[in-house]
Amino acid sequence: MTGLKPETREKLKTVSVATLSTALFKRGLRNQTIQDVRPLNPNLGNMVGEAFTLRYIPAREDLNPITVFQDRSHPQRKAVEDCPPGAVFVIDSRKDPRAASAGSILVSRLMVRGVAGVVTDGGFRDSPEIAKLKIPAYHNRPSAPTNLTYHQAIDINVPIGCGDVPVFPGDVIVGDGEAVIVIPAAIADEIADEAVEMTAFEDFVTEEVLKGRSILGLYPATDPQTKVDFEAWRKAKNR
Template sequence: MEPHLVDALQGISTATITMVLLKKGLRNVWIRGANTLTLDQPKIVGPAFTMRFIPGREDLATPDSLSSPRSTRFAIEEIPQGAVAVVASCGIADAGIFGDILCARMAARGAVGLVTDGAMRDVEGIRKTGLPIWCSGICAPPSVAHLTFVDWQQPIGCGGVAIYPNDIMVADRDGAVVIPRALVNAVVEAGHEAEALEEWILQKVLDGRRLPGLYPPDEATTAEYLEQKAKG
């Protein structure tokens, strides 16, 4: 992903991104169940590297399957530098998809973070890896207790949201959102303008201005904003 787009999206909140995409007709872009593991972890931006689990089946989800060529171990070795691992886990909360060793390897390969609608395990260890993580919770059992890993770099449904490989992921304290590749430039342009407008509106609120006509801005307020913006 182009560095200037990463830098630009770092300056736009996920809340603003969801509103920009809503205006473009996309309502379902916020991943349900993906919460920050720690409040101090940094915001992340990067292309999606997708991985997919399905509900476990006893003849397939076995300890031996962890060494299979069709396993998370092999998938992680394909993650490119700068990517966000996005893992579909069916929202299953009583099987941890990854622990400290796999997260450490993702960090070593240059992944900028992990987003999943599932749970993690080895919480103290994964915190030490420094990998920013958005997940639904923490549990002790391994993935094979209730999940079967099936594929990577395929379209997935994570937290009720369709994610395609190389879609752009942005995650902050409000959660994780997906931006279709084709809309990134438009989101950057509209997002920065929306952030600037809201900062101006907030200052007016702090100055005592009433909300009707201000937020959302009516024609008069918009004209006032554009005039002040032109004056610098």
């Protein structure tokens, strides 16, 4: 995966999912925030990378005994070894956290291999240990049973649904301290540029509000003086 420009990645590390969702909404994209996932450690900074996916289906017991893990080509194990450095591993667990999508050993392997983060709309086991790792991880809730209990890994790097959002391989995934959003790859550069501009303005607005200024005419900037003040602020802050 080489489609994400380094400069775009760096810009996306500086903006919030909330700001990105507004930029996408302006383009008619309303369903890009993955539902019901939260970070195990919200203090790691933004997760940014291209999507590499794993899809689960409901487990069929005769095809999904614990012995399947002896197969080196088992889709879950293979996906962990194939997910490219800098990518985000996105798992479709059918919004079902009854059984774990992965545990601390597999997430540790992803971290060591340089993967940018991992997201599941199911759950992780060993979540206290995962929370201590230096890799962003997002899930629905902790889940102790092995994934084989209810899930059968079936496809690697195919279009999936994760938390009610379509995710295509190569889409740009951004996670912050509260949420995860999916940016179509074709518009990632322009979304990043717009989000950086929006963030600068919102930082200015926040400073003004904390000084006691009314939001009327300020946010949105319907008062011409707001634009004058913002440009002066940008110059002073080198933004």
